[in-house]
Amino acid sequence: MSKWQIPPDGGHMESASGIYYQNMTLKEINDRLETNDLIIIPIGSTENHGLGQNPGEDTFLVTRQAEQIAKATGCTVAQPIWYGSHPNHHLGMPHSIIIPEETFVAYLRAVMAGFWNAGFRKMILLNGHGQDYVIPTAMHQFGKKYQVPSIIINVNWWFVIPEHLRDKVHGGPFETPFVHGDECEASFSMALFPEFINSEYFESAKFEPLMPPGHINKSGSALPREEGPLPFWQQVGGSPLEVVSTPEGTVGDATLADPEKARGGVNAILDYLERLVNDIMEKYPAGVLPPIDQLSMRPKEDVEAVMKGPFEEGGRHIYTLAYPP
Numbered sequence: 001m002s003k004w005q006i007p008p009d010g011g012h013m014e015s016a017s018g019i020y021y022q023n024m025t026l027k028e029i030n031d032r033l034e035t036n037d038l039i040i041i042p043i044g045s046t047e048n049h050g051l052g053q054n055p056g057e058d059t060f061l062v063t064r065q066a067e068q069i070a071k072a073t074g075c076t077v078a079q080p081i082w083y084g085s086h087p088n089h090h091l092g093m094p095h096s097i098i099i100p101e102e103t104f105v106a107y108l109r110a111v112m113a114g115f116w117n118a119g120f121r122k123m124i125l126l127n128g129h130g131q132d133y134v135i136p137t138a139m140h141q142f143g144k145k146y147q148v149p150s151i152i153i154n155v156n157w158w159f160v161i162p163e164h165l166r167d168k169v170h171g172g173p174f175e176t177p178f179v180h181g182d183e184c185e186a187s188f189s190m191a192l193f194p195e196f197i198n199s200e201y202f203e204s205a206k207f208e209p210l211m212p213p214g215h216i217n218k219s220g221s222a223l224p225r226e227e228g229p230l231p232f233w234q235q236v237g238g239s240p241l242e243v244v245s246t247p248e249g250t251v252g253d254a255t256l257a258d259p260e261k262a263r264g265g266v267n268a269i270l271d272y273l274e275r276l277v278n279d280i281m282e283k284y285p286a287g288v289l290p291p292i293d294q295l296s297m298r299p300k301e302d303v304e305a306v307m308k309g310p311f312e313e314g315g316r317h318i319y320t321l322a323y324p325p
Protein backbone atom coordinates (compact mmCIF):
# COMPACT_ATOMS: atom_id res chain seq x y z
CA MET A 1 0.00 0.00 0.00
CA SER A 2 1.40 3.35 -0.95
CA LYS A 3 0.91 6.44 1.17
CA TRP A 4 0.19 8.61 -1.86
CA GLN A 5 -3.33 9.43 -2.89
CA ILE A 6 -4.03 8.36 -6.48
CA PRO A 7 -6.00 10.20 -7.65
CA PRO A 8 -6.00 12.99 -5.06
CA ASP A 9 -9.38 14.42 -4.14
CA GLY A 10 -9.03 17.74 -5.91
CA GLY A 11 -6.23 20.29 -5.91
CA HIS A 12 -5.08 22.99 -3.49
CA MET A 13 -4.46 25.94 -5.78
CA GLU A 14 -7.37 27.88 -4.28
CA SER A 15 -7.37 26.45 -0.81
CA ALA A 16 -6.05 27.72 2.51
CA SER A 17 -4.30 24.45 3.21
CA GLY A 18 -0.87 25.91 3.95
CA ILE A 19 0.58 24.50 0.74
CA TYR A 20 0.71 27.44 -1.67
CA TYR A 21 2.89 30.43 -0.86
CA GLN A 22 0.51 32.89 -2.48
CA ASN A 23 -2.45 31.60 -0.42
CA MET A 24 -0.76 31.99 2.97
CA THR A 25 -0.73 35.05 5.21
CA LEU A 26 2.61 36.72 5.71
CA LYS A 27 2.53 35.49 9.32
CA GLU A 28 2.11 31.92 8.08
CA ILE A 29 4.93 32.40 5.57
CA ASN A 30 7.26 33.79 8.26
CA ASP A 31 6.44 30.83 10.51
CA ARG A 32 7.02 28.42 7.61
CA LEU A 33 10.46 29.90 6.94
CA GLU A 34 11.42 29.05 10.52
CA THR A 35 10.70 25.37 9.95
CA ASN A 36 11.15 24.76 6.22
CA ASP A 37 12.58 27.24 3.71
CA LEU A 38 12.36 25.05 0.62
CA ILE A 39 9.91 25.97 -2.12
CA ILE A 40 8.82 23.87 -5.07
CA ILE A 41 8.21 26.00 -8.13
CA PRO A 42 6.06 24.02 -10.60
CA ILE A 43 6.86 24.93 -14.19
CA GLY A 44 4.33 23.81 -16.75
CA SER A 45 2.97 24.98 -20.04
CA THR A 46 -0.23 25.82 -21.81
CA GLU A 47 -0.22 23.39 -24.69
CA ASN A 48 -2.52 21.46 -26.99
CA HIS A 49 -2.87 17.89 -25.65
CA GLY A 50 -5.69 16.74 -27.90
CA LEU A 51 -9.49 16.64 -27.63
CA GLY A 52 -9.80 14.69 -24.39
CA GLN A 53 -7.11 16.49 -22.38
CA ASN A 54 -6.77 20.01 -21.01
CA PRO A 55 -4.16 22.51 -22.23
CA GLY A 56 -3.00 22.96 -18.63
CA GLU A 57 -2.05 19.29 -18.39
CA ASP A 58 1.73 19.77 -18.05
CA THR A 59 1.15 22.27 -15.26
CA PHE A 60 -1.32 20.14 -13.30
CA LEU A 61 0.97 17.11 -13.65
CA VAL A 62 3.51 18.96 -11.50
CA THR A 63 1.23 20.97 -9.19
CA ARG A 64 -0.57 17.78 -8.13
CA GLN A 65 2.78 16.10 -7.44
CA ALA A 66 4.11 19.13 -5.54
CA GLU A 67 0.97 19.36 -3.38
CA GLN A 68 1.38 15.83 -2.06
CA ILE A 69 5.09 16.43 -1.41
CA ALA A 70 4.37 19.62 0.54
CA LYS A 71 1.82 17.77 2.67
CA ALA A 72 4.31 14.99 3.38
CA THR A 73 7.40 17.14 4.05
CA GLY A 74 6.23 20.55 5.23
CA CYS A 75 7.77 22.47 2.35
CA THR A 76 5.91 25.16 0.40
CA VAL A 77 4.70 25.30 -3.21
CA ALA A 78 4.65 28.39 -5.42
CA GLN A 79 1.71 28.97 -7.72
CA PRO A 80 2.86 27.55 -11.06
CA ILE A 81 4.42 29.07 -14.14
CA TRP A 82 1.65 28.52 -16.66
CA TYR A 83 3.34 29.41 -19.93
CA GLY A 84 6.55 27.85 -21.14
CA SER A 85 9.10 27.42 -23.86
CA HIS A 86 8.60 25.02 -26.76
CA PRO A 87 10.82 23.11 -29.17
CA ASN A 88 10.88 23.99 -32.85
CA HIS A 89 8.38 21.37 -33.96
CA HIS A 90 5.65 22.84 -31.72
CA LEU A 91 5.66 26.12 -33.60
CA GLY A 92 2.25 27.24 -34.79
CA MET A 93 0.18 24.60 -33.03
CA PRO A 94 -3.06 26.27 -31.93
CA HIS A 95 -3.59 26.16 -28.14
CA SER A 96 0.15 25.94 -27.51
CA ILE A 97 1.16 29.30 -26.09
CA ILE A 98 4.83 29.77 -26.87
CA ILE A 99 7.02 32.04 -24.77
CA PRO A 100 10.31 32.94 -26.48
CA GLU A 101 13.37 31.39 -24.81
CA GLU A 102 14.97 34.70 -23.78
CA THR A 103 11.74 35.93 -22.19
CA PHE A 104 11.17 32.65 -20.38
CA VAL A 105 14.72 32.43 -19.06
CA ALA A 106 14.62 36.05 -17.86
CA TYR A 107 11.25 35.44 -16.16
CA LEU A 108 12.55 32.37 -14.35
CA ARG A 109 15.65 34.26 -13.19
CA ALA A 110 13.41 36.99 -11.76
CA VAL A 111 11.20 34.45 -9.97
CA MET A 112 14.28 32.81 -8.43
CA ALA A 113 15.65 36.19 -7.32
CA GLY A 114 12.31 37.08 -5.77
CA PHE A 115 12.00 33.87 -3.78
CA TRP A 116 15.64 34.11 -2.70
CA ASN A 117 14.99 37.64 -1.42
CA ALA A 118 11.88 36.35 0.39
CA GLY A 119 13.96 33.76 2.23
CA PHE A 120 13.18 30.66 0.17
CA ARG A 121 16.76 29.95 -0.85
CA LYS A 122 16.21 26.27 -1.55
CA MET A 123 14.18 25.81 -4.70
CA ILE A 124 13.07 22.82 -6.69
CA LEU A 125 12.06 23.76 -10.22
CA LEU A 126 9.67 20.91 -10.91
CA ASN A 127 9.13 20.81 -14.65
CA GLY A 128 6.19 19.19 -16.41
CA HIS A 129 6.84 20.11 -20.04
CA GLY A 130 9.36 19.49 -22.83
CA GLN A 131 11.44 22.56 -22.02
CA ASP A 132 14.15 20.56 -20.27
CA TYR A 133 16.86 22.29 -22.27
CA VAL A 134 15.81 25.83 -21.36
CA ILE A 135 15.33 25.81 -17.57
CA PRO A 136 18.97 25.00 -16.66
CA THR A 137 20.10 28.12 -18.53
CA ALA A 138 17.98 30.26 -16.20
CA MET A 139 19.38 28.53 -13.10
CA HIS A 140 23.00 28.91 -14.17
CA GLN A 141 22.49 32.54 -15.16
CA PHE A 142 20.95 33.21 -11.73
CA GLY A 143 23.90 31.49 -10.07
CA LYS A 144 26.50 33.42 -12.05
CA LYS A 145 24.76 36.76 -11.78
CA TYR A 146 24.18 36.78 -8.03
CA GLN A 147 26.83 34.39 -6.70
CA VAL A 148 24.96 33.91 -3.44
CA PRO A 149 24.44 30.63 -1.57
CA SER A 150 21.35 28.75 -2.65
CA ILE A 151 20.30 25.25 -3.57
CA ILE A 152 18.40 25.18 -6.83
CA ILE A 153 17.47 21.83 -8.32
CA ASN A 154 15.63 21.20 -11.57
CA VAL A 155 13.59 18.00 -11.71
CA ASN A 156 11.95 16.86 -14.94
CA TRP A 157 9.64 14.30 -13.38
CA TRP A 158 9.88 11.82 -16.24
CA PHE A 159 13.68 11.69 -16.10
CA VAL A 160 13.45 10.14 -12.65
CA ILE A 161 11.23 7.22 -13.64
CA PRO A 162 11.98 6.10 -17.23
CA GLU A 163 11.18 2.45 -16.48
CA HIS A 164 7.62 3.48 -15.56
CA LEU A 165 7.11 5.29 -18.88
CA ARG A 166 8.18 2.49 -21.18
CA ASP A 167 6.08 0.29 -23.35
CA LYS A 168 5.68 -3.41 -22.57
CA VAL A 169 8.34 -4.35 -25.12
CA HIS A 170 10.80 -2.45 -22.91
CA GLY A 171 9.42 -3.74 -19.62
CA GLY A 172 7.03 -0.88 -18.88
CA PRO A 173 3.25 -0.79 -18.36
CA PHE A 174 2.20 0.78 -21.67
CA GLU A 175 1.28 -0.59 -25.09
CA THR A 176 2.99 2.34 -26.83
CA PRO A 177 6.11 4.39 -26.00
CA PHE A 178 5.65 7.82 -24.38
CA VAL A 179 5.40 10.73 -26.81
CA HIS A 180 2.88 13.49 -26.05
CA GLY A 181 -0.79 13.73 -25.09
CA ASP A 182 -0.82 9.97 -25.63
CA GLU A 183 -1.47 6.74 -23.74
CA CYS A 184 1.26 7.47 -21.22
CA GLU A 185 0.70 11.18 -20.56
CA ALA A 186 -3.09 10.77 -20.46
CA SER A 187 -2.71 7.90 -17.98
CA PHE A 188 -0.61 10.05 -15.63
CA SER A 189 -3.14 12.87 -16.01
CA MET A 190 -6.03 10.54 -15.13
CA ALA A 191 -4.09 9.41 -12.07
CA LEU A 192 -3.48 12.98 -10.89
CA PHE A 193 -6.40 15.14 -12.12
CA PRO A 194 -9.15 12.96 -13.62
CA GLU A 195 -11.66 15.81 -13.34
CA PHE A 196 -10.01 17.68 -16.24
CA ILE A 197 -9.83 14.71 -18.59
CA ASN A 198 -12.60 13.26 -20.73
CA SER A 199 -11.72 9.89 -22.18
CA GLU A 200 -14.78 9.97 -24.46
CA TYR A 201 -12.85 12.35 -26.71
CA PHE A 202 -9.55 10.50 -26.71
CA GLU A 203 -8.00 10.01 -30.15
CA SER A 204 -5.16 8.15 -31.76
CA ALA A 205 -2.69 9.78 -34.13
CA LYS A 206 0.48 8.62 -35.87
CA PHE A 207 3.34 10.45 -37.51
CA GLU A 208 6.41 9.49 -39.50
CA PRO A 209 9.66 10.76 -37.97
CA LEU A 210 11.95 12.42 -40.48
CA MET A 211 15.08 10.75 -39.13
CA PRO A 212 15.84 7.02 -39.36
CA PRO A 213 15.23 5.11 -36.09
CA GLY A 214 18.02 4.44 -33.60
CA HIS A 215 19.03 8.04 -32.95
CA ILE A 216 16.43 10.34 -31.45
CA ASN A 217 14.81 9.20 -28.23
CA LYS A 218 11.12 9.77 -27.59
CA SER A 219 9.62 11.95 -24.87
CA GLY A 220 11.29 11.76 -21.53
CA SER A 221 14.24 9.95 -23.09
CA ALA A 222 12.48 6.91 -21.66
CA LEU A 223 13.78 4.43 -24.22
CA PRO A 224 17.07 2.65 -23.48
CA ARG A 225 20.02 4.74 -24.64
CA GLU A 226 21.12 2.36 -27.36
CA GLU A 227 17.76 2.81 -29.08
CA GLY A 228 17.87 6.58 -28.94
CA PRO A 229 21.06 8.21 -27.67
CA LEU A 230 19.86 11.72 -28.56
CA PRO A 231 17.16 13.41 -26.45
CA PHE A 232 14.36 14.92 -28.54
CA TRP A 233 15.60 18.48 -28.15
CA GLN A 234 19.00 17.70 -29.67
CA GLN A 235 17.64 17.92 -33.18
CA VAL A 236 15.83 20.30 -35.46
CA GLY A 237 14.45 18.87 -38.65
CA GLY A 238 14.01 15.31 -37.39
CA SER A 239 10.50 15.88 -36.06
CA PRO A 240 7.84 17.19 -38.43
CA LEU A 241 5.80 20.21 -37.36
CA GLU A 242 3.03 19.02 -35.05
CA VAL A 243 0.52 21.35 -36.67
CA VAL A 244 1.09 19.49 -39.97
CA SER A 245 1.76 15.89 -38.90
CA THR A 246 -0.49 15.50 -35.84
CA PRO A 247 -3.06 18.31 -35.86
CA GLU A 248 -5.06 16.19 -33.37
CA GLY A 249 -2.72 17.36 -30.59
CA THR A 250 -2.41 13.79 -29.40
CA VAL A 251 0.85 12.26 -30.60
CA GLY A 252 0.23 8.58 -29.98
CA ASP A 253 -2.83 6.68 -28.84
CA ALA A 254 -4.71 8.29 -25.95
CA THR A 255 -7.55 5.76 -26.29
CA LEU A 256 -5.33 3.22 -24.49
CA ALA A 257 -4.92 5.45 -21.42
CA ASP A 258 -5.73 4.02 -18.00
CA PRO A 259 -4.79 5.59 -14.66
CA GLU A 260 -3.80 2.17 -13.31
CA LYS A 261 -0.95 2.07 -15.82
CA ALA A 262 0.47 5.25 -14.23
CA ARG A 263 0.10 4.15 -10.60
CA GLY A 264 3.62 2.71 -10.30
CA GLY A 265 5.12 5.79 -11.92
CA VAL A 266 3.22 8.26 -9.73
CA ASN A 267 4.28 6.37 -6.62
CA ALA A 268 7.89 6.31 -7.80
CA ILE A 269 8.14 10.01 -8.63
CA LEU A 270 6.45 11.02 -5.37
CA ASP A 271 8.76 8.72 -3.38
CA TYR A 272 11.76 10.34 -5.06
CA LEU A 273 10.58 13.94 -4.60
CA GLU A 274 9.89 13.28 -0.92
CA ARG A 275 13.39 11.87 -0.49
CA LEU A 276 14.93 14.83 -2.34
CA VAL A 277 13.18 17.40 -0.14
CA ASN A 278 13.91 15.52 3.07
CA ASP A 279 17.58 14.95 2.19
CA ILE A 280 18.10 18.65 1.42
CA MET A 281 16.34 19.74 4.61
CA GLU A 282 18.23 17.23 6.72
CA LYS A 283 21.62 18.40 5.47
CA TYR A 284 20.61 22.07 5.45
CA PRO A 285 17.86 22.75 8.00
CA ALA A 286 15.78 25.94 7.77
CA GLY A 287 18.02 29.00 7.57
CA VAL A 288 21.13 26.95 6.78
CA LEU A 289 22.83 26.95 3.35
CA PRO A 290 26.13 25.63 2.03
CA PRO A 291 29.08 27.80 3.17
CA ILE A 292 29.54 31.10 1.34
CA ASP A 293 33.19 30.48 0.44
CA GLN A 294 32.33 27.20 -1.30
CA LEU A 295 29.88 28.91 -3.64
CA SER A 296 31.01 32.47 -4.15
CA MET A 297 34.11 34.62 -4.56
CA ARG A 298 32.13 37.81 -4.07
CA PRO A 299 33.35 39.92 -1.13
CA LYS A 300 31.99 38.08 1.90
CA GLU A 301 30.52 41.23 3.47
CA ASP A 302 28.32 41.77 0.39
CA VAL A 303 27.01 38.22 0.48
CA GLU A 304 26.42 38.35 4.23
CA ALA A 305 24.51 41.62 3.85
CA VAL A 306 22.07 40.27 1.25
CA MET A 307 21.70 37.04 3.22
CA LYS A 308 20.51 39.13 6.20
CA GLY A 309 17.98 40.83 3.94
CA PRO A 310 16.68 44.38 4.00
CA PHE A 311 14.92 44.21 7.39
CA GLU A 312 17.97 43.39 9.47
CA GLU A 313 20.60 45.79 10.75
CA GLY A 314 23.34 45.99 8.14
CA GLY A 315 21.31 43.92 5.70
CA ARG A 316 20.35 44.67 2.10
CA HIS A 317 18.09 43.22 -0.57
CA ILE A 318 19.47 41.00 -3.32
CA TYR A 319 18.91 43.58 -6.08
CA THR A 320 21.65 45.76 -4.58
CA LEU A 321 23.96 43.23 -6.24
CA ALA A 322 22.33 43.39 -9.67
CA TYR A 323 19.18 44.55 -11.38
CA PRO A 324 17.41 43.41 -13.53
CA PRO A 325 17.80 39.80 -12.36
Ligand SMILES: [Zn+2]
Nearest residue numbers: 057058181185
Ligand atom coordinates in the same frame (compact mmCIF):
# COMPACT_ATOMS: atom_id res chain seq x y z
ZN1 LIG B 1 2.17 17.38 -21.79
